[in-house]
Amino acid sequence: xxxxxxxxxxxxxxxxxxxxxxLVNESRILYSLLQGTPIPTFVIDxxxxxxxWNKALEELSGIPAGEIxxxxxxxxxFYASKRPCMADLLVAEAFEGIERWYAGxxxxxxxxxxxxxxxxxxxxxxxxxxxxxxxxxxVRDSHGSLVGAVETLEDITERKRAETALIESESxxxxxxxxxxxxxxxxxxxxxxxxxNRALQELSGIPAREVxxxxxxxxxFYKKERPCMADLLVDQALDEIGRWYGDKVGKSLIExxxxxxxxxxxxxxxxxxxxxxxxxxRNPGGAIIGAIETLEDITGQKKAEQELRKAHDELEIRVxxxxxxxxxxxxxxxxxxxxxxxxxxxxKKREKELKIKSENLEKVNTALKVLLKQREDDKKELEExxxxxxxxxxxxYIEKLKRTKLDDYQAExxxxxxxxxxxxxxxxxxSLTTKYLNLTPREVQIASLVKEGKxxxxxxxxxxxxxxxxxxxxxxxxxxxxxxNRKANLRTHLLSYLSY
Numbered sequence: 001x002x003x004x005x006x007x008x009x010x011x012x013x014x015x016x017x018x019x020x021x022x023l024v025n026e027s028r029i030l031y032s033l034l035q036g037t038p039i040p041t042f043v044i045d046x047x048x049x050x051x052x053w054n055k056a057l058e059e060l061s062g063i064p065a066g067e068i069x070x071x072x073x074x075x076x077x078f079y080a081s082k083r084p085c086m087a088d089l090l091v092a093e094a095f096e097g098i099e100r101w102y103a104g105x106x107x108x109x110x111x112x113x114x115x116x117x118x119x120x121x122x123x124x125x126x127x128x129x130x131x132x133x134x135x136x137x138x139v140r141d142s143h144g145s146l147v148g149a150v151e152t153l154e155d156i157t158e159r160k161r162a163e164t165a166l167i168e169s170e171s172x173x174x175x176x177x178x179x180x181x182x183x184x185x186x187x188x189x190x191x192x193x194x195x196x197n198r199a200l201q202e203l204s205g206i207p208a209r210e211v212x213x214x215x216x217x218x219x220x221f222y223k224k225e226r227p228c229m230a231d232l233l234v235d236q237a238l239d240e241i242g243r244w245y246g247d248k249v250g251k252s253l254i255e256x257x258x259x260x261x262x263x264x265x266x267x268x269x270x271x272x273x274x275x276x277x278x279x280x281x282r283n284p285g286g287a288i289i290g291a292i293e294t295l296e297d298i299t300g301q302k303k304a305e306q307e308l309r310k311a312h313d314e315l316e317i318r319v320x321x322x323x324x325x326x327x328x329x330x331x332x333x334x335x336x337x338x339x340x341x342x343x344x345x346x347x348k349k350r351e352k353e354l355k356i357k358s359e360n361l362e363k364v365n366t367a368l369k370v371l372l373k374q375r376e377d378d379k380k381e382l383e384e385x386x387x388x389x390x391x392x393x394x395x396x397y398i399e400k401l402k403r404t405k406l407d408d409y410q411a412e413x414x415x416x417x418x419x420x421x422x423x424x425x426x427x428x429x430x431s432l433t434t435k436y437l438n439l440t441p442r443e444v445q446i447a448s449l450v451k452e453g454k455x456x457x458x459x460x461x462x463x464x465x466x467x468x469x470x471x472x473x474x475x476x477x478x479x480x481x482x483x484x485n486r487k488a489n490l491r492t493h494l495l496s497y498l499s500y
Contacts (some may be wrong), residue, residue: 040155043139044087045148048072052150055161057113060155061125078132080124086116086136087149114138119156131160183297186281188290191215204267221274223266229258229278230291256280261298273302390421416462419448438480446473451494 034041040057044050049072053065061077068074075082086106089097098106098116106118123129136151183200187193192215196208204220211217218225229249232240233256241249241258249260257279265271273285278293315322398418406414439447449459456474460467478484483493 025214040086040153041150042068042074043148043150044074044091046091048088048148050074051148057153060130078122078125079432085151086134087151090116090136090149091116091146092140092223093146109135109137112137121160130155131157180294182294184292184294185211185217185230186290186292187215187234189234189288191231191234193217194290200295203272203295213305221264221267229276231261231291233258233278233280233291234288236288252277252279254279263302271299272297273299306497394421412462419462420445439477443473443477443480446470447477447494450474450477450491453491 017387034043034052034054036355037054038056040060041052041054042050042057043052045131050069052072053063053068055065057077058064063077068076073437074087075085078085084092084097086098086102088102089095102118102120105120106116109115112135115135117135119131119133121129121131132153133156134151136149136154138146139148139150141147144193169171178195178197180197181199183203184195184197185193186195187342190404192213193211194399196206196217198208198209200220201207206220211219217230221228221491227235227237227240227244229241232238232244237265245260245262248262249258251257252259257277259275259277261275263271263273267274274295275298276293276295278291280288281290283289283293395418398414398421401414402411402418445463449462454462456467456470459470463470474490478490481490481493483490
């Protein structure tokens with residue numbers, strides 16, 4: 001028989017004591033590992049109570065382990081109000097809750113069974129919030145029973161900020177290159193096009209969607225595949241530049257950049273002359289990550305140079321013949337200069353005259369304003385004289401007549417005359433006719449009598465007309481004053497105007 005192990009030789013009571021000691025030692029080792037790891041970690045039991053809360057998590061959350069261990073308040077480290085953490089959902093085996101609470105942010109771990117990973121922003125963690133990548137895994141005992149869950153967290157805030165800054169930087173670069181009026185394209189380290197701006201689309205006739213992500217940028221310039229200058233710079237094949245561009249290339253004023261001028265027969269309908277510059281692009285660490293190439297269409301300039309040379313040659317041949325023409329042109333030019341000077345003097349004189357006329361117009365305008373004011377003053381004075389004459393001359397005579405013996409008909413007519421005179425000078429009538437110029441004289445007359453409290457019958461007798469006619473005019477007055485279909489009293493409304 002083989003030799004028995006020390007554990008087999010132990011008595012049952014000794015084995016239980018040994019197992020307990022071993023369990024305590026393993027717990028201590030686990031505690032030391034959790035406390036010593038730089039990764040923020042906490043462990044909960046199957047009752048959702050925290051049993052481990054390491055130092056790294058204390059620093060991240062600002063909550064000491066003594067305050068959280070033994071409680072179900074681990075959510076406080078991450079959220080403003082109570083809600084389950086991912087570890088809680090694994091302990092409760094509420095896997096559908098993971099989708100509810102972390103939709104679009106989680107995935108099942110490809111490395112650990114019964115584990116889930118997620119990335120999320122926690123606005124209530126620290127100052128300004130933190131980005132965390134966290135992993136939660138179920139913890140089972142030796143019998144396979146679920147006894148809790150462990151959750152580890154990684155602070156990726158700085159990485160996220162760097163990614164955001166990179167995205168913003170790339171967006172700015174995209175906007176700058178896209179809005180650049182000079183045709184330009186950018187390739188990466190693998191010679192694939194990352195940017196192809198609108199100006200280059202117009203120059204080449206190739207839309208950006210056809211070349212971005214490919215290494216086919218050569219198609220814009222050549223019939224057959226060959227390297228562009230940007231490709232040579234990405235590969236740092238500087239000795240190949242001379243092979244492909246010969247004496248057409250030169251070193252640019254920009255560091256690590258080359259420029260050249262060449263004719264591209266396959267560009268456009270009849271070819272184009274381009275001046276192009278290529279420069280390497282490096283990351284902050286100095287590594288080459290690509291190259292940018294800008295192109296300037298100088299076809300017009302080249303044609304102009306050719307025409308200029310042709311004209312120069314013709315001029316040399318005909319210089320003698322043109323001498324006389326040049327002298328005559330010079331004389332004509334001098335005459336034109338004199339004529340222009342005279343025209344300038346005439347123009348200055350005309351400007352002076354216009355200025356004087358403008359000043360005169362301003363004076364006339366001022367005089368017209370004075371005359372208009374005088375007209376208003378005269379009108380006011382006339383109105384005041386009429387008012388004074390009626391009050392001081394006519395009304396006193398009417399009062400004298402009223403004291404004489406008059407029959408009823410004469411007395412009624414006298415009252416009508418007095419009423420009409422008062423209406424003429426009444427501020428009420430002036431206010432009414434000013435605001436409602438579409439009232440007829442008869443309507444103004446009836447409105448005045450209504451304001452005085454006269455009934456329809458009394459008005460009819462005073463005006464020697466029928467009550468139906470008076471009602472007709474009263475209805476028209478209500479319509480014109482905007483009182484139709486309203487329960488407003490006509491006399492009350494008329495009294496709201498200035499009364500005499």
